[in-house]
Amino acid sequence: MSLEKLKQKDGALISQKEAAMYSGWSPGYLKKLMGAGAIRSYITLGGKAKVFKNDIITELERGSVYGTK
Numbered sequence: 506m507s508l509e510k511l512k513q514k515d516g517a518l519i520s521q522k523e524a525a526m527y528s529g530w531s532p533g534y535l536k537k538l539m540g541a542g543a544i545r546s547y548i549t550l551g552g553k554a555k556v557f558k559n560d561i562i563t564e565l566e567r568g569s570v571y572g573t574k
Contacts, residue, residue, distance in 0.1 A: 507527075508527070508562065508565050508566070510527065511527040511528075511558065511561065511562060511565075512562060514558065516558065517557060517558055517559065518547055518555035518556065518557060518558065519555065519556060519558050519561070520553070520554075520555060520556075521535060521536070521554055521555075521556060524544075524556045524558075524561050527561065528561055528564075528565060535556070538564075539554070539556065543560075543564065544556050544557070544560045544561065544564065545557045545560050
């Protein structure tokens with residue numbers, strides 16, 4: 506998937522699966538980033554983890570996370 510498609514997606518939160526798909530990172534690596542605080546996450550009332558779309562976009566644009574540039 507591309508960064509442009511991620512930017513066009515509505516809403517501030519996306520699922521972990523979508524974040525991994527759009528960024529190209531593995532789900533395990535995404536969880537490590539969430540645990541380290543590089544990517545903010547939110548737990549819904551149903552217990553599902555969502556990540557902030559803007560954090561993914563920022564990290565992809567900066568290329569500061571391993572393997573993005």
